[in-house]
Amino acid sequence: MTDIAVSVLIVSHGHGRLVKECLKSLPEAMRGLRYETIVIDNLAEPDFLEQIGGPSANVTLISNETRLGFGANTNKAARQAKGRILLILNPDTVWHAGRVADAVTYLEADKSRGIVSALLLNRDLSVQGNYRDFTSLAFVFLRGIGADNWAWKPRLYTQGKLEDLVLDCPQQVDWVYGSFMLIRRQTFEEAGGFDEGFFMYYEDVDLCYRLRKAGLSTTIFPDLVFVHDHQRTSSDKVFSRQRTVHLKSVLRYLRKTGAYFNKPPLSEFPSGEFDAEFSHQQLQAMRPDSSRTPAPSRFSKGLSVFLFVVVIVLATYLAGMATYRILGFTDGENGFAGPARGFVTTMFAISVLLAQFMLQEFDPVRLGDTPRRVVGVVESGLMAAFLVALLLVVFKPAYAAQVGATFLLFVFLALVFNGILVFLFTKTLHTQGARVGVIHDREPARIKGGDTPALPIGLQSAVQFFSAKGQGYESLVQHVSKAIREDRIDHILVFMEERNGDRILNLVRSFSMFDVPMWYVPSGRETTIGDIVALRMPMRSRAREGIKRGLDLSISLAALAVLLLPMLLIGLAVKLESKGPVFFGQPRLGRNQVPFLMLKFRTMYQGDADIEGNKLTTKNDPRITRIGAFLRKTSLDELPQLLNVIHGDMSIVGPRPLPPKFHFKGALFEEAIANWHHRTRVRPGITGLSQIKGLRGTPDTYEQALEMMKNRVLFDNLYIEHWSIWLDFRILVMTILSGAFMSGAY
Numbered sequence: 001m002t003d004i005a006v007s008v009l010i011v012s013h014g015h016g017r018l019v020k021e022c023l024k025s026l027p028e029a030m031r032g033l034r035y036e037t038i039v040i041d042n043l044a045e046p047d048f049l050e051q052i053g054g055p056s057a058n059v060t061l062i063s064n065e066t067r068l069g070f071g072a073n074t075n076k077a078a079r080q081a082k083g084r085i086l087l088i089l090n091p092d093t094v095w096h097a098g099r100v101a102d103a104v105t106y107l108e109a110d111k112s113r114g115i116v117s118a119l120l121l122n123r124d125l126s127v128q129g130n131y132r133d134f135t136s137l138a139f140v141f142l143r144g145i146g147a148d149n150w151a152w153k154p155r156l157y158t159q160g161k162l163e164d165l166v167l168d169c170p171q172q173v174d175w176v177y178g179s180f181m182l183i184r185r186q187t188f189e190e191a192g193g194f195d196e197g198f199f200m201y202y203e204d205v206d207l208c209y210r211l212r213k214a215g216l217s218t219t220i221f222p223d224l225v226f227v228h229d230h231q232r233t234s235s236d237k238v239f240s241r242q243r244t245v246h247l248k249s250v251l252r253y254l255r256k257t258g259a260y261f262n263k264p265p266l267s268e269f270p271s272g273e274f275d276a277e278f279s280h281q282q283l284q285a286m287r288p289d290s291s292r293t294p295a296p297s298r299f300s301k302g303l304s305v306f307l308f309v310v311v312i313v314l315a316t317y318l319a320g321m322a323t324y325r326i327l328g329f330t331d332g333e334n335g336f337a338g339p340a341r342g343f344v345t346t347m348f349a350i351s352v353l354l355a356q357f358m359l360q361e362f363d364p365v366r367l368g369d370t371p372r373r374v375v376g377v378v379e380s381g382l383m384a385a386f387l388v389a390l391l392l393v394v395f396k397p398a399y400a401a402q403v404g405a406t407f408l409l410f411v412f413l414a415l416v417f418n419g420i421l422v423f424l425f426t427k428t429l430h431t432q433g434a435r436v437g438v439i440h441d442r443e444p445a446r447i448k449g450g451d452t453p454a455l456p457i458g459l460q461s462a463v464q465f466f467s468a469k470g471q472g473y474e475s476l477v478q479h480v481s482k483a484i485r486e487d488r489i490d491h492i493l494v495f496m497e498e499r500n501g502d503r504i505l506n507l508v509r510s511f512s513m514f515d516v517p518m519w520y521v522p523s524g525r526e527t528t529i530g531d532i533v534a535l536r537m538p539m540r541s542r543a544r545e546g547i548k549r550g551l552d553l554s555i556s557l558a559a560l561a562v563l564l565l566p567m568l569l570i571g572l573a574v575k576l577e578s579k580g581p582v583f584f585g586q587p588r589l590g591r592n593q594v595p596f597l598m599l600k601f602r603t604m605y606q607g608d609a610d611i612e613g614n615k616l617t618t619k620n621d622p623r624i625t626r627i628g629a630f631l632r633k634t635s636l637d638e639l640p641q642l643l644n645v646i647h648g649d650m651s652i653v654g655p656r657p658l659p660p661k662f663h664f665k666g667a668l669f670e671e672a673i674a675n676w677h678h679r680t681r682v683r684p685g686i687t688g689l690s691q692i693k694g695l696r697g698t699p700d701t702y703e704q705a706l707e708m709m710k711n712r713v714l715f716d717n718l719y720i721e722h723w724s725i726w727l728d729f730r731i732l733v734m735t736i737l738s739g740a741f742m743s744g745a746y
Helices: 016-029 070-080 100-108 137-144 155-160 185-190 203-213 241-257 276-285 301-326 339-358 370-395 400-428 473-485 498-510 542-577 626-634 641-647 676-680 702-721 725-737
Strands: 006-012 035-041 059-063 085-089 093-097 113-121 171-173 180-184 217-228 434-440 460-467 491-496 518-522 533-536 583-589 595-601 651-653 685-687
Touching: 006 016, 006 070, 016 035, 016 093, 035 070, 059 070, 070 185, 085 100, 085 185, 100 113, 100 180, 100 217, 113 203, 137 155, 180 185, 185 276, 203 217, 203 241, 203 276, 276 460, 301 339, 301 400, 339 370, 339 400, 339 542, 370 400, 434 473, 460 473, 473 498, 491 498, 498 518, 498 533, 542 595, 542 626, 542 641, 542 651, 542 725, 595 641, 641 685, 651 725, 676 702, 685 725
Parallel strands: 006 035, 006 085, 035 059, 113 217, 434 460, 434 491, 491 518, 651 685
Antiparallel strands: 085 180, 093 217, 113 180, 171 217, 518 533, 583 595
16 A cells, blocks of 8 residues: 555656756645656657756656657556556646645545646736636637637637636636646546547546546636646647647547537536446546547537438428429429429428427437437328328418329428438437436446447437445435436336346336336346336327427417517516516426426515525515515416426426425425325426316415325326326316416415
């Protein structure tokens, strides 16, 4: 067991003089720590040892036989390191103030901290800004055309550089320069070190990105300061080898992250309490393999949807042109030409896209699933054909008869062209795929992604493994449930031996509160896809869920169009009566207990608002404004939730969303009511079966509250189990006719 605390890793590429100055400053910087220094001489210069001041007891010099990139050299040095902490340090840095020991203590005080960096200064002692938001293509472009030197800089650029960051204490950032990085050796090894596919540049961004995906933060520690003589040789000339290497690194980073238009979204990264097991598995799963070329581009969701829309429109247009040519029409004929072809082609393309949207074909976990996508576009095409035919019958344009004679041929060609182009498109598209949580009965160190067979759900990636060994049943269920609530899992795969039947059945029961498909495949023997058993499937089919989502969007958009002026007047009244924002957001539990911010018009005085939902309202509550009392009585304060519906957090009809840990004067309902969380298996609604039954408002006693909430859970679960689109219509109509929106709220 070594007693070396820190291994300093320095890579020199003809920087002997700078290395000497760096080494001279280390004793003061490292005071209080036992450390070693490993220096890589990438050029194998004959006099390099003399350049750095001669041999030293705690300096190990490695001369390369062949030149390597920065990442490969650092990995090489790390393999020789003995310290528990690695300090990756550029040769053009020298200590200025503070102690590395304090930064090491800060790093080791919290397991969720992945990298800690010193604050770097330029030679003139101005702040260098060695920290950034995760890079996007737009930021790279602005930087490339010299935005640093502009008098006015776009907000996107200043935000990307974190120019407003206040460094009066340690601050978490997206990534830091590889010029100074403190990282645990174990973490560096688990992550596979730097991706050696980056010869130079962006290997630091990539490492911080992979650590963030595993739940590990990157932090600037401003009490420790180094001066960094940043050379930036890649920007000296427009055409240079460094510029070419820089561009290749940018493209590799963009391919790995999909950050073509925007930086990677926060939804990509785990949130909540740090999960060491998940972190370990993510680091292992994202280890770079430099022996392979980068995977084909994984587009961001926005770009993927845009390109897919282009594909569908192009395929439909080609079908119209092919029909026109096959039947030998000319523009002078009143056949499938001119207005007729334009109307049918346009309406068909719009209808296909509408059907695709309703069927949730743009879901990111399905974008790379070729068979499902081809079937989906054919299904959408048939729905579109019916809609276009209905429009022709109802409106009877002058060219309806000529269109009718060729419509079947057009539809056939449109289906064929859409199917072919979608097939080719999805074969070149790489997305994350369905995220699978694997529950297995092996030792944690003995399970790998390749050990489990592919599920019949298209493209997938096992994002987390849960071992049933080494932890109790309750702990296992809590870990998996936490991953579902944090929206990290789309499917559960139970990978256990057949003799564990009782335990598997208990798992099905434990996860019945979530609408997450569960699969089973026996472990301990050779398995094929035919051995996979579906334990639980989604509560609603894709078509039924798509229809509900389509109606939600249609009703919400129509309602907003009608209610826009009244909502503006309500917002003005709220603003004029009291200071504060027009809207009020409160955390509520959505589908599968994933929290979201439910919007309302503000009905309380600023400062009195109950953000956490801990203080139930009472009659004549002094916190409520006069306008607020009217809005709450008529439920007009709920109108902004139409925006929640459009965003996808809510539905028009469904169980009303409740705050996390909902209680009555400290008594949690989830502890007193069976199947309490089963009501979150679907999206919550603006109105629901419980509302038309009058189950709203605040009872006076705990017994009354408990009885009311038991009835709400009963009716909410009845609604979920017996859902139909006609039931939604009935609830919506009854909400209006019965005045349920005006019953007992205060």
